Amino acid sequence: MVRHFLRDDDLSPAEQAEILDLAEAMKKDRYGYRPYEGPKTVAVLFDKQSTRTRVSFAVGIGDLGGLPLIIDGGTSQLGRGEPIEDTARVLTRQVAAIVWRTSGQDRIEAMASASEIPVVNALTDSFHPCQVLADLQTIREHKGALTGLTLAYFGDGANNMAHSYLLGGATAGMHIRICAPGGYHPDPATVADAAAIAAATGGSVAVFDDPAAAARDADVLATDTWVSMGQEGKDERIAAFTPYQVNADRLADAAPGAIVLHCLPAYRGLEISADVLDGAQSVVWDEAENRLHAQKALLHWLDAR
Numbered sequence: 001m002v003r004h005f006l007r008d009d010d011l012s013p014a015e016q017a018e019i020l021d022l023a024e025a026m027k028k029d030r031y032g033y034r035p036y037e038g039p040k041t042v043a044v045l046f047d048k049q050s051t052r053t054r055v056s057f058a059v060g061i062g063d064l065g066g067l068p069l070i071i072d073g074g075t076s077q078l079g080r081g082e083p084i085e086d087t088a089r090v091l092t093r094q095v096a097a098i099v100w101r102t103s104g105q106d107r108i109e110a111m112a113s114a115s116e117i118p119v120v121n122a123l124t125d126s127f128h129p130c131q132v133l134a135d136l137q138t139i140r141e142h143k144g145a146l147t148g149l150t151l152a153y154f155g156d157g158a159n160n161m162a163h164s165y166l167l168g169g170a171t172a173g174m175h176i177r178i179c180a181p182g183g184y185h186p187d188p189a190t191v192a193d194a195a196a197i198a199a200a201t202g203g204s205v206a207v208f209d210d211p212a213a214a215a216r217d218a219d220v221l222a223t224d225t226w227v228s229m230g231q232e233g234k235d236e237r238i239a240a241f242t243p244y245q246v247n248a249d250r251l252a253d254a255a256p257g258a259i260v261l262h263c264l265p266a267y268r269g270l271e272i273s274a275d276v277l278d279g280a281q282s283v284v285w286d287e288a289e290n291r292l293h294a295q296k297a298l299l300h301w302l303d304a305r
């Protein structure tokens with residue numbers, strides 16, 4: 001039975017831990033794993049812009065002995081309305097896996113429904129699960145464990161990163177706080193899904209309005225852009241989010257030695273102050289590098305199913 005990675009809770013807690021262990025091993029032995037030797041090809045499609053995801057998948061597929069086929073969705077027939085399911089059927093016959101960055105979660109679900117090879121979510125409007133795998137790897141590196149740690153996320157509580165922190169963090173047994181202004185709280189269904197996972201893993205999930213309360217004694221502070229891809233031009237968002245900036249005040253509220261995550265690209269002076277992003281407690285460059293290792297581990301794990 002082919003496995004897909006469309007949202008963070010497609011992995012059980014044990015499976016997530018297995019992939020994070022593999023990511024750690026692969027980081028130590030970068031060229032020691034060659035499941036795509038042949039080479040097998042992986043199709044990596046982008047309907048939205050990308051730097052980190054594009055580079056880390058292309059480099060990682062190469063490291064695994066495979067051939068990355070990077071496709072700009074707009075120049076493919078998908079961009080002219082060819083059915084997603086037909087695209088999946090064509091790719092199934094020729095490549096080893098499909099990685100796709102697109103808008104609606106329904107689109108990647110449609111791709112998976114007609115695919116006989118693994119489909120990986122490289123960001124949708126709803127979830128960014130590959131990013132959160134890399135974030136979990138980064139937290140483990142710096143804190144030694146995940147279970148029982150508190151991660152507080154500030155800003156747009158209704159975006160892909162907030163939803164993936166809820167599901168991925170709960171799967172890891174973490175306490176996840178999403179702090180956002182009214183009108184930008186996470187999807188209640190995702191909060192409920194994460195709460196159900198947390199009940200089994202010993203974690204918890206909570207939604208906050210008050211930034212100081214959310215940051216209090218947190219082990220990890222995280223944020224993301226206030227204007228996700230596709231939301232450009234909605235300037236009223238900036239005013240709503242201004243009190244939710246991750247800055248020295250929030251770091252002072254957090255636990256001593258707290259680390260700071262940002263999936264990047266970052267907008268200094270908006271969702272995060274420059275001194276914090278570029279400061280000693282920021283681990284964002286490790287986080288960006290870990291996209292490579294976490295995704296290689298994910299692809300290797302999916303290939304072995």
Ligand code: CP
Pocket residue numbers: 049050051052053054123131263264265
């Ligand atoms: N963090 C992230 O996904 O970056 P890109 O948009 O550059 O791929």
Ligand code: NVA
Pocket residue numbers: 123128159160161224225227228229263264265
């Ligand atoms: N929430 C952001 C993440 C970018 C990596 C977006 O969707 O644009």
